[in-house]
Amino acid sequence: MHKEITIFNETILPGESKTINMQIGKLHTMTDLHIPIIVERSKKEGPVVLLSAGLHGDEINGTEIVRELIVRKINKPKCGTIICIPVINIFGFVNQTREFPDGRDLNRIFPGSKTGSLASQFAYYILKEIVPHLDYAVDFHAGGARRFNAPQIRIVPNNEELKILSDVFGAPFTLYSNNISGSFRSSCDKMGVKMLLFEGGKSVDINNEVTKEAVEGTKRFLSHLKMLQPKHSVSERHKTIYIEKSDWIRANYSGMFHGLKSIGSFVEKGELVATISDPFGKVSHKLKAPQTGYLINVNDAPVVYQGDAVFHISSQLEE
Template sequence: MRRTITILGETVLPGQSKTIDMEIAKLHNTAKLKIPIIVSRSKIDGPTVLFSAGIHGDEINGVDIVRQIITKKINKPKRGTIICIPIVNMFGFVNMSRQFPDGRDLNRVFPGSKNGSLASRFAYHILTDIMPLVDYAVDFHAGGASRFNAPQIRLAPNNAELKTLADVFNAPFTLYSKNISGSFRNSSQKLNVKMLLFEGGKSLDINTSVSNTGIQGVKRILDHLDMLDPKQTLEKQENKTIYIEKSAWIRAKWSGLLHDNGYIGAFVKRDTVLAIITDPFGKFEHKVKAPNDGYIINANHAPIVYQGDAVYHISKTLVDGNK
């Protein structure tokens, strides 16, 4: 039994809850910038689960999900340990920016370096000081650049354990996607941490439905691991997650004003008119049509688009989730 857990020099005993502040660097005005790590332990031994968000500082919907996990006391485990980091990239969150102040994407610099760039140092300490303690993790993200993601889990193909966890989480969609070099998910897998990546909503936005989907998925994961506090209730779900093996982006053929027809999350037939692109002067109206039957798993909510911009993400190949 793991009697003690030590993070950044602070020890958390069984039955304890503690907030540990991670301080790697200060703001340019010398003000301290603390990243709270909320640790809750049961007196009964069990797995350690991490719920993290805000690796991209402008993806606030994930921050809201982890916040609610804490405020609703979902992070008080029946057994084992739950670690919550609502905001990993506090620098980006303060600036409402995706990147670190050094211009780097934190989710592309893992495993990082102790003496590297600011983002690289953060990646190093997360992997060195936290992830060796973790057995399971869910990292929460949102779509960037005004693109709204239908709630979805992403996982690497050919991993039976992750497939089981994705079935349990039961988001509306589950996408098979290879781990990206330099990503948190890729480095965590190398440490044998079983991590799901959740995508939902868009940057600089909070969507209640997306938050609820994430929270219910977290409860199901904890229930599956026999960690959910008996005081918590589970919503009954009849629909099973839809597995998507291949998908493609539909790109704008014209520049102009984008009028979205609201098909996010829906199954559409080929040639369904997903949007209209118009010019500001009433000269033209062009239809954006679905190139094939499929589910719309991402929609661009920007009012203005340029030729070549990604406007919709549509599934191409579905797989039997029971396999």
């Protein structure tokens, strides 16, 4: 039961809407940076859900997803409470970089410290002020290093409740993925919060199809929790493909990269997936699939070096 929610000394009662400005640090110009925390509460009792993005400042597609949920008023719950944080790493968002100004990856530094680095302080206050109120969370991410992720949910293996929620969300793919030490997901899990991690698109980019998949999945997720307002229609979900294991296909040569397969493609072992050429028109090398599987991450960089990860391919599907 959640009668009263207090975040950074601001109390939000049932039926209230409030935007709380989280301010921990400043720019080097002494300019304040505020992180809006948008809280919408129904008068009717129900779960507390966090919809968050921007742990990595350059993963703009996640921010666009949460923005869209707010604009369409999907974040106004029929019951319970929905908390939206469209941008957590506001410093990285301003600079369009993954890390904090101190060079640290916020998603590897949880649970943080009140007196630690700037990133560590952010992690500490998120866990202290927001996570204790939560029952569920969906955290939105995008691929890094110019690699495009197929829309997918990531959950820990052997957790039946998360599997049910992933089925409900209905992304094209679900990857079983263990929690990473120092990650937001790992800390939420330890604090009893049931989190789905969404991946889709690539850094410093907005993709409308990825955004649509995430918004529709979130509506299905909220509908399952009986939190979605009746005015929002719910589309039919995908029968998500569960992937237990996956591998990286790496460039066998350095050169100009020409990918031949689209994201989400199913390829057979030995099938041609890309060519890598020199810039002078003399040499072209073939890159073939080492195994049969789905391509869930595709390289978008025009130039690669030998050993670069260029495709992520499933190696074992759940029966």
